Amino acid sequence: MSAREEILSRLRTATRDVTTPAGSRGEIPRIATVGDSPGATLELFAENVADYRATVQRCSPADVGGVVAAALARAAAHTVLVPTGLDPAWVSSLRDSGIRVLADEGEDGGPLRADELDGIDAVVTAARVGIATTGTIVLDHEPDQGRRALTLVPDQHVCVVRADQVVHDVPDAVALLDPSRPLTWISGPSATSDIELDRVEGVHGPRTLDVVLVEP
Amino acid sequence: MPSFQRAAKEALANTQQRRNLAHATATIRAKRAAVVGEVDRWEELRVAGADAKDEALHHLPHYLEQLETNLTARGATVHWARDADEANRIVLDIVRAKEAQEVVKVKSMATQEIELNERLEEAGIHAWETDLAELIVQLGHDRPSHILVPAIHRNRAEIREIFRREMGSVGRPAPEDLTDEPARLAEAARLHLREKFLRARVAVSGANFAIADTGTLVVVESEGNGRMCLTLPETLISVVGIEKVLPSFEDLGTMLQLLPRSSTGERMNPYTSMWTGVHDGDGPQEVHVVLLDNGRSHVLADELGRQALRCIRCSACLNVCPVYERAGGHAYGSVYPGPIGAILNPQLRGTGSEVDKSLPYASSLCGACFEACPVRIDIPTLLVHLRTQVVDEASGRSPEATSMRAAAWMFGDHRRLEAAQRAATLGGRLLGGRTLRSVPGLGAWTQARDVPTPPRETFRQWWARRRQDDPGGAPGPVRQQDGTSTTTPEEET
Ligand code: SF4
Numbered sequence: 001m002s003a004r005e006e007i008l009s010r011l012r013t014a015t016r017d018v019t020t021p022a023g024s025r026g027e028i029p030r031i032a033t034v035g036d037s038p039g040a041t042l043e044l045f046a047e048n049v050a051d052y053r054a055t056v057q058r059c060s061p062a063d064v065g066g067v068v069a070a071a072l073a074r075a076a077a078h079t080v081l082v083p084t085g086l087d088p089a090w091v092s093s094l095r096d097s098g099i100r101v102l103a104d105e106g107e108d109g110g111p112l113r114a115d116e117l118d119g120i121d122a123v124v125t126a127a128r129v130g131i132a133t134t135g136t137i138v139l140d141h142e143p144d145q146g147r148r149a150l151t152l153v154p155d156q157h158v159c160v161v162r163a164d165q166v167v168h169d170v171p172d173a174v175a176l177l178d179p180s181r182p183l184t185w186i187s188g189p190s191a192t193s194d195i196e197l198d199r200v201e202g203v204h205g206p207r208t209l210d211v212v213l214v215e216p
Numbered sequence: 217m218p219s220f221q222r223a224a225k226e227a228l229a230n231t232q233q234r235r236n237l238a239h240a241t242a243t244i245r246a247k248r249a250a251v252v253g254e255v256d257r258w259e260e261l262r263v264a265g266a267d268a269k270d271e272a273l274h275h276l277p278h279y280l281e282q283l284e285t286n287l288t289a290r291g292a293t294v295h296w297a298r299d300a301d302e303a304n305r306i307v308l309d310i311v312r313a314k315e316a317q318e319v320v321k322v323k324s325m326a327t328q329e330i331e332l333n334e335r336l337e338e339a340g341i342h343a344w345e346t347d348l349a350e351l352i353v354q355l356g357h358d359r360p361s362h363i364l365v366p367a368i369h370r371n372r373a374e375i376r377e378i379f380r381r382e383m384g385s386v387g388r389p390a391p392e393d394l395t396d397e398p399a400r401l402a403e404a405a406r407l408h409l410r411e412k413f414l415r416a417r418v419a420v421s422g423a424n425f426a427i428a429d430t431g432t433l434v435v436v437e438s439e440g441n442g443r444m445c446l447t448l449p450e451t452l453i454s455v456v457g458i459e460k461v462l463p464s465f466e467d468l469g470t471m472l473q474l475l476p477r478s479s480t481g482e483r484m485n486p487y488t489s490m491w492t493g494v495h496d497g498d499g500p501q502e503v504h505v506v507l508l509d510n511g512r513s514h515v516l517a518d519e520l521g522r523q524a525l526r527c528i529r530c531s532a533c534l535n536v537c538p539v540y541e542r543a544g545g546h547a548y549g550s551v552y553p554g555p556i557g558a559i560l561n562p563q564l565r566g567t568g569s570e571v572d573k574s575l576p577y578a579s580s581l582c583g584a585c586f587e588a589c590p591v592r593i594d595i596p597t598l599l600v601h602l603r604t605q606v607v608d609e610a611s612g613r614s615p616e617a618t619s620m621r622a623a624a625w626m627f628g629d630h631r632r633l634e635a636a637q638r639a640a641t642l643g644g645r646l647l648g649g650r651t652l653r654s655v656p657g658l659g660a661w662t663q664a665r666d667v668p669t670p671p672r673e674t675f676r677q678w679w680a681r682r683r684q685d686d687p688g689g690a691p692g693p694v695r696q697q698d699g700t701s702t703t704t705p706e707e708e709t
Contacts, residue, residue, distance in 0.1 A: 002296070003295075003296040003297060003298045003302060004296040006298060007280075007296050007298060007458070007507070007509045007513065008277045008280070008281070010509070010513035010514075011276045011277045011280070011458075011513050011516060012277050013513075013517065014276075014513050014514075014516040014517035014522075015273075015274055015275070015276060015277070015516065017519055018274045018275070020274070021275075022271070022274075022275035022278045022279070022463075023271075023463075025267050025268075025270075025271045028264075028268070028464060028466045028467060028469075028470075029260070029264045029470075030466075030469060031257050031260050031261050031264055031469075031470060031473070032469070033255075033256065033257075048483060052486070111497070114413070114414045114448050115414050118410070118414060131484070133254075133483065134476075134483040134484035135483060135484070136484045141495075141498055147447075147497065147498035147499070148443065148446075148447040148489075148498055148499055149447050149448060149498075149499075152440060152443050152444065152447060152448075169473075170469055170472050170473050170484075171466075171469030171470070171473075173469075174465065174466060174468050174469040174472070175466070175469070179427065179430040179432045179465045179490070179492055180290070180430070180492055181492075181495075182489075182490065182491050182492075182495045182498055182499060183488075183489070183490040183491075184443065184487065184488070184489055184490075185472075185484065185487065185488035185489075185490075186486065186487060187482070187483070187484040187485065187486050187487075188486050189486070190438070190439055190440040190486055190487070191438050191439070191486050192348045192402055192438060192439050193365070193438070193480065194347075194348040194349035194352070194365055194367060195348070195367075195372050195375060195398040195401055195402070196236070196239075196240075196371055196372055196398065197239070197240055197243050197244070197365070198398040200398045200399050200402045202402070202406070203348060203402050203405065203406055203438075203439035203440060203441065204346075204406060204409065204410070204413070204439050204440035204441045204443070204444050205439065205440025205443060205444075205486070205487060206440075
């Protein structure tokens with residue numbers, strides 16, 4: 001018997017006592033908190049993102065480019081990576097600020113190799129969803145966010161979230177996401193508590209996370 | 217592996233470890249309590265979490281087949297492994313086919329359980345652990361002692377020593393001027409591991425959840441080492457215990473509230489990665505999933521015991537357990553320490569060995585683990601259930617069985633208990649302030665426990681004396697009757 005057949009047959013024997021069919025638990029309960037108002041949800045989001053020692057900046061759509069450039073300057077980034085689908089207005093204001101703007105394109109014309117990514121200081125992306133109760137941003141790596149490696153290897157990640165993308169609780173986010181996409185949930189910068197439980201920001205992922213919250 | 221009681225006795229003598237553990241468990245306990253307190257409907261979430269896992273477990277063949285179908289449709293290759301040997305062979309064959317000399321690893325208890333690293337090393341393939349704590353454990357030629365913080369038994373000075381001594385022999389050496397500041401130590405790990413991440417072609421991971429209705433695998437982590445392993449290499453091999461399956465993507469709404477809050481005491485862990493087979497142009501282009509049984513089908517067959525398979529390895533039960541806090545993780549003789557280890561190991565491995573026989577006794581049955589468990593595993597009841605099994609198997613001849621029977625006999629009749637207490641307080645008067653190291657007749661029971669010196673007078677004696685002094689105030693004097701002498705076995709820590 002193949003391993004597959006044998007395991008499945010062991011499992012069938014082990015669950016012989018179960019008489020209900022699969023799915024009989026009924027609808028999956030959606031246990032979530034609800035915000036008092038969209039404003040309160042945004043407040044909570046900003047508060048919880050900041051609690052993770054990420055920087056939160058709130059601004060209007062017209063100011064995004066400038067706020068992003070300022071965040072990059074604060075971290076002394078000289079080179080910044082932008083995914084292909086990033087808002088062109090933001091990209092041009094980055095160019096105006098004098099920083100070196102790079103696309104995900106290596107010397108050989110293909111996407112950047114890991115060691116090429118390693119030489120870049122920062123990356124700027126959009127996001128798919130923000131979660132208020134946990135201070136999380138979720139990327140689904142569509143063209144305005146780039147493939148997964150882009151937000152991982154450079155040392156600073158500046159992430160732009162629109163106010164209308166922020167939901168209140170975790171189940172609301174799960175309901176909006178497309179599971180066929182790769183998904184990265186980010187709550188604060190990379191961190192470890194493995195040494196005497198002292199929290200240290202920045203191990204392998206970006207050590208600096210800036211979240212720009214855009215309000216109409 | 218010696219019995220838990222003997223191993224724990226040695227661990228108890230290690231004051232440094234006890235101090236580290238007490239600090240760590242108390243810190244995480246407090247953080248967890250604070251963030252769990254923020255959630256109004258925590259109990260409802262726990263019930264939903266338990267229901268989601270039970271739904272999957274009760275219909276495991278159905279959901280595993282669904283998972284396989286969805287994974288395959290999305291370009292992943294699914295393998296099935298009956299036991300550790302088979303799983304290791306599958307992984308080894310894939311690594312060999314890729315002609316890789318090394319793999320980078322995301323912390324995974326399933327691969328520890330099957331001792332994959334050892335098997336790879338035997339075959340000449342280096343397996344690099346990339347979680348900071350796992351790196352400390354690996355470089356220290358040590359074993360993990362906690363699910364969440366495997367190097368909890370090491371302090372910063374020890375870690376610095378390990379890095380200075382060992383890093384150079386397996387890659388980039390630690391900086392010359394390395395201090396024992398956590399930030400500097402983390403930086404050293406970053407530099408040491410980055411060169412491995414950037415060149416590795418094969419990665420091995422586990423998964424926290426495997427979603428049947430979408431074929432999505434989920435890894436929850438903090439440092440970004442998981443993301444490195446899951447996205448940079450060309451080939452990804454995930455070893456997934458068959459109990460990790462969740463029926464629906466929607467269930468993540470529940471689980472991702474329960475896990476981080478119970479585990480690290482955070483509202484959400486810094487990084488969670490989800491991938492569904494192969495994503496064109498993003499991440500590994502060859503994705504393998506090894507579905508591992510290794511005793512799980514055996515656990516599933518026990519109607520009461522199967523709830524142990526709900527475990528999402530959050531480690532909340534470790535941090536609240538008074539026994540774990542003092543004995544540490546190594547005494548459990550397995551990658552699954554603490555209360556969950558005490559029930560899971562004997563079920564996965566059977567109760568043939570000394571350590572597995574003794575594990576159901578590695579508890580005070582205080583119930584704190586059940587209260588903490590986000591998926592409501594009734595650990596105390598399972599411990600008693602397993603004790604019965606162990607005792608039955610030993611046909612009542614094990615020392616624990618004997619002392620349990622003695623205890624049952626004594627508690628069965630209040631006169632016997634009083635007689636025993638009288639004998640004990642008499643002993644206490646003779647002993648003065650000294651601690652009892654062992655009690656005749658209860659040798660094995662007291663081997664790993666220092667029984668406090670009994671008080672000069674029991675509560676019942678005091679009550680009876682008061683009653684004599686003040687006949688109106690309390691019930692009649694306690695009947696006096698002589699019985700056999702022993703001490704009270706209830707005073708375990
Ligand atoms: S038994 Fe419960 S509390 Fe313990 S690790 Fe598993 S899920 Fe967490």
